[in-house]
Amino acid sequence: MKRLILMRHAKSDWSGATSDHDRPLNARGRANATALGDWLRARMIAPDTVLCSTATRAAETLKGLALGPDTDLQFTRDLYLADPETILATLRGASGDTVVIIGHNPGIGTMAGMIVEPSDDGGITDYPTGATLVATFNAEDWADVKWRMGTMDQFVVPRDLPAPQQ
Template sequence: MKKLILVRHAKSSWEHQVTDHERPLNERGFQDANLVSNNLNLDGLKPDLILCSDSVRTITTASIFTSNLNIDESKVIFKPELYDFTGGNLVNAIKNCDDTVGSIMLFGHNHAITSFVNTYGHIYIDNVPTCGVVVIGFLINKWKDLNKGKTIKTVFPRDLRSSIHSR
């Protein structure tokens, strides 16, 4: 079985005069990345590999997650092709992973993330929010055989914020 942990980058800021690729996180983005990563129970699952778009907002989100989850940063590979909004490059990046890798954590962008989870997961999600996490399991031995899997878990910042406020 293979597992994929998909993470949409945290909320970015539009206040800076920079290209889309260079946009940083805003304050809520930092808060959500810490909230989600500190509450993300991967049930002992440590990713063997982390794939990350090379945009500033995905790199920053990945850095917060790896730090809070005590994941060795040497597992992170930055892939410019994951600066992808349609999903074709995302699927190719996954299918081309080494088969010795059992679990991948991938940091990317929408519409690619939502499209992927609705194509390959078994639960329809209208929109994976910023800093949303979706875990999908696949009954495959080779990544190139990627097909419909089972959505195992979703963790969205709004759900964590509402549980904090209801205490």
């Protein structure tokens, strides 16, 4: 059994004159990343591997999650503004039983809707900043994962989470 946590980076700061790749999180984004880390820990979801875009806002989202020291962190430019096929190809090369991918829309949101079995409620139609899907796969290896193979276990957006504890 494999578990995927598919996360869009938290809210970015549009006030500075930086390149898109170098745009940081804003204060709300940093708080949301911390809240998402708290949410994962409350559900005892501890990833083995993180595949993260090299964009500053994705790396800062990862930092806010405050994952354990044993997590294998892999930054890849391939996930920066990647399409669903590129994200899936990156996932297929992953190791570990629980993998987090931190990326960008529209690719990450589109992938979320394509990787899980369709649901009666219309599925995932919106993937705002910080949106996080947790899905499981009946697979021995990530290389075996295909579209519509996953089962959605949980889906959360930061606005539905309590503020992080200080």
